[in-house]
Amino acid sequence: MAAPPDPQPHVMVLPFPAQGHVMPLMELSHRLVGHGIEVDFVNTEYNHDRAIKAMGAERGAVDPGGIHMVSLPDGMGPDGDRTDIATVGRGLPAAMLAPLKDMIRSRKTKWVIADVSMCWVMELAATTGVRVALFSTFSAAVFALRLHVPKLIDDGVLDECANVKRNVTIQLSPKMPPIEAAELPWVCLSSLPDRRRVIIQILQKTHPMIPLAAAIICNTFEQIESEELDLVPNALPVGPLEAPAASRSAGQLWQEDSACLPWLDAQARGSVIYVAFGSFTVFDAARFLELADGLELTGRPFLWTVRTNFTTGIGEDWLDAFKRRVEGKGLVVGWAPQQRVLSHPSVACFVSHCGWNSTMEGLRHGVPFLCWPYFADQFCNQSYICNVWGTGVKIHADERGVVTKEEIKNKVAQLLGDEGIKARAAIWKDAACTSIAEGGSSDQNLLKLVKLLTE
Template identity: 85%
Template sequence: MAAPHPHVMVLPFPAQGHVMPLMELSHRLVGHSLEVDFVNTDYNHDRVLKAMQGAETGAAGPDGVNMVSIPDGMGPDGDRTDVATLGSGLPAAMLGPLEEMVRSKRIKWVIADVVMCWATELAARTGVRVALFSTCSAATIALRLHLSKLIDDDVLDECATVRRNETIQLSPKMPPVEAAEIPWACVSSSPDRRRVIIQILLKTNPMIPLAATVICNTFEEIESEALHLVPNALPVGPLEAPELSRSAGQLWPEELACLPWLDAQARGSVVYVAFGSFTIFDAARFQELADGLELTGRPFLWAVRPNITTGIGEDWLDAFKRRVEGKGLVVGWAPQQRVLSHPSVACFVSHCGWNSTMEGLRHGVPFLCWPYFADQFCNQSYICNVWGTGVKIHADERGVVTKEEIKNKVEQLLGDAGIKARAATWKDAACTSIAAGGTSYENLLKLVKLLTE
């Protein structure tokens, strides 16, 4: 009788940008003969199943990944975009059921999102071993571990309000970040919400070095200095879904009809625009963006998820789609990795979430950076100040990015041969890292060995 596969529990924070890379890691582990229990919240579990049913493939859960779920502690009408409230309630709601699951299934390892590092308590309760997984850059984790010093030095107060304007750069090859753009200073406009998040971070930061390893969706060649500041760091990125037509990591159904549309466009011509799962535009800024894309005179593919804007009705969007038909295509949620790997894509207008940053880098696509909140400003600094693979978009004195600014920056980006060359160089480095013998490939084998010991 064959020995059972080693059994690992994977626990993401319940948001799109956290579920997806942990699902990609799960695919990798299953490919090395591990069995994975992937724990979503009940709310997101339902969304994942609906998104998979909505996909043209009609995909079921991936082989070897058991999709399980537990409540998140919020009521049916709870605002799950309120990260502070959602995050602060998760330990009380989830620790008990997780402990029960670990015991009943005799799970030996838990891989928990760094945002869920309270799960290290399971080690003391059950004897399970815990690895953490970072869905952000190593630089962001290093900044997080530096947070109490920033407060002690009076750069920030305990509501992450900036007390001293200065540039923070923890080492020479790391991104310089203005105090006002430190992730927790721009995570919410509410000081009370920021205070809740800061308290969670200060309370849980000591748990990070207790993990057996901190798995990072990055690679040695781009973040060597930052990785040295993260205890037990193990970079295995850039992670990518192995079967690009199906993924159990999406919370919205992917619209694959955009792929034949891309096939019909000229090589290196399309402006791809996507702002992730949290960015919100008001009506004026959204309309300015729409006008700016039209003004570029280039074909564009624009992902407009259902809750991206306030005050814009379906009628307006339908009229815009008709107006740009043949030139631009608007979809609800794009199969982003397949889009970025497509030869017709020229550049990526992005919020600079870490997954998008890694995917753009992996496919050699230049960035027009338009960060919204949290670590996205830090990632923008990497792209523009360290790697040299993109340009920043600037708002006017009203805080609005004008259509002329969009048109001019797209032209500047696509006319810059140096940016294109650097993007190609980093693409080669990323591909080398995950190929057999590369640094990330070898680190994945180390992780598998650790999980199977």
Template identity: 50%
Template sequence: MAKTHVLVLPMPCQGHVTPLMELSHLLVDQGFEVTFINTDVDHALVVAALEATGGGVAALGGGIHLASIPDGLADDEDRKDINKLVDAYSRHMPGYLESLLADMEAAGRPRAKWLVGDVNMGWSFEVAKKFGIRVVSFWPAATACFAFMLKIPKLIDEGLINDKGLPVRQETFQLAPGMPPLHSSQLSWNNAGEPEGQHIIFDLVTRNNKLNELAEMVVSNSFHEAEAGAFKLFPSILPIGPLSADPAFRKPVGHFLPQDERCIKWLDAQPDASVVYVAFGSITIFDAHQFEELAEGLELTGRPFLWVVPPDFTPGLSKAWLHEFQQRVAGKGMIGSWCSQQQVLAHRAVACFVSHCGWNSTMEGVRNGVPFLCWPYFCDQYLNRSYVINVWRTGLAVTPDADGIVSKEELRSKVEQVVGDAEIKDRARVFKDAARRCIAEGGSSDDNFKKLVNLLSE
């Protein structure tokens, strides 16, 4: 019998590609054929990283086919400008997706029965319906984040925000019992880029809330114990996480940068629970002053550290300063360009995670019982910090000074507090055990994944 053909479409950002690629591998394991659709730019990055790491596209295995369409931006435009990216892809990608589907049919590819689409790409649900393709929507961030979005009408009615999504009252509030408290200035749609472009994100969110109704099932990369309050509020959203492609971390998950193989080898040589792991995802940008404070703060801890610094993390940083710093800490610290984060966080040597609190990072830390030092940068990361410090209590947060800088002394002090706090470690272990129970045979996430597989098999 022919395999059911499923299209998978992430929002064009690393943090959205990764969990959907993990889910794609799990679907292939269940006998589905997947066509994974990136933007042309992201597709080129993924292919280049696969080739650099060895194995090329063949490393994905036979069940995942890569395809791509333009995002509507010129080659030299800044894709870290989320407002600009969202505006372009919302206008241009629907037409390109239609052309791709027509081309696939003309080339004799098996007809796609399903689209598993990122909620942030809600426009694709309309395109799918036009082609008679059924839709499952996938939410890649905290389910609480989606809950805030779905409750926008209520927040407007209660006078907390206005009809443009901007806060009317400056206050910390809780959507429902058990959910993370959040300040009204830190709602994700108001922290995704330059303020003058916020209306683009808010319009996208409100549009996607409606388009999500076209989906026959909504799944999320979370687990019940992590967000019990959110799942009580929206029981129709089914958690299937924390997602992982395979226990041995051998299957590629769509990284945009090649893995720095030295990272794991370096970790192997470190004592148990000794290393401070530092990573801020693929979009965060630090200015040179903050970079230097962070570097010197790590040095001050006197602990071994592994710090992932992507190529364009700090424009304007003095190469001479960085070279001198790397020589100074050579025996103690390792600076890598990109790594398999799931593999790092599962490593026995890691003691704590200094993180921007992107949701993938948060789930990966939680499932491995790693305590957090939270340092959010934008969007939903403030909400995820609230989960860590207020709900799960599995970490602490840095406090910037009056100029918005996290000083080296603040970093050193907070790292020591996190690493030395037995209660934080105990709670991190509790959530690690809960996460593993959920994805084990018969666990709640496993049951929900089976419901997804049964639906896609119809």
């Protein structure tokens, strides 16, 4: 009698509960399913409901691309502030460790791929026997900086509360983007000292767990971060990751407005300014109004993503009037299908907060950047774009901390008039596409990961 077929390999995927973390891990999950691996994707209950709503599906009635969507409590009440990263991160282990343990045992899970921001999950290896790979939602350079934080504290660059004591320039390898201590991700993650203290304490507590991971999966590729990847233990760069074009993805927590795609079709090739600041950036009224005026002042068509919680002090009436005023030359949407936008031939440049997902997507599609970082790792990513790859320019605020409409107009003109930036963006696009094509470095690393997960 023939032996029964081997069961389908079964992996649990666990993102930190934020848009920029859920999306790339969902993209990786689609790739794993394509290689015959069964995936349980674990969101918090709050984000699970958001993802299902964004897809236009009923709760419990969705199985995107063969991925099994499950959810667990995050330990917060219904009115909890889930934009407070420190509070969210601090409460997750107590809320999730026990139900994760039960889920792993009941489903006989052998592998967990956990966001590095959830690396407390390594505790489950001892109690359940599960093997754990970590996933980095930021660059290899930032991961290397994370590993370097204890030394920065020992050297007196930072204190135990992530306050800067010596604002030195940090560069761990010659090709790594230089970054000032004041722009380290954990320093500029919050303006509130108590929140920074909590974040740095979580980082230090989990630091010894990282070398225990079977692999560190990175959304990057060898051609752009070869030296930095050497500083990451067991690194497997598999990027740039993107959502599959032919299937629904539950990686979005905001409902995408696809009406912008026909609008882009009607614009001239290489003419549109695309403006998007991710899921956390918030502008006050002064900054918001200058940006609106600056986009008009460029005289170019623009597509601007404005989340419902993007600004304070600007009412719906003003925004509706602005939409009417710019109709025909500008389009404002709540949330855009960004990867499809960046791949569109009408897009000329990307005004971006420089989140790592956006950075990889812009690089993948050869789009020049106007860099406008907000917090966390975005300043390091700006340094990559402007100082290392040469594919963008920085925006500068005035003495009030406001980016003026004239600065926006002038920097857009500078960016789009620089043929060197366009040429370098095209070169890096080719490198990114080569890495994920069959036989490319990231494709080969993905196959290594599949082999590891199926052992």
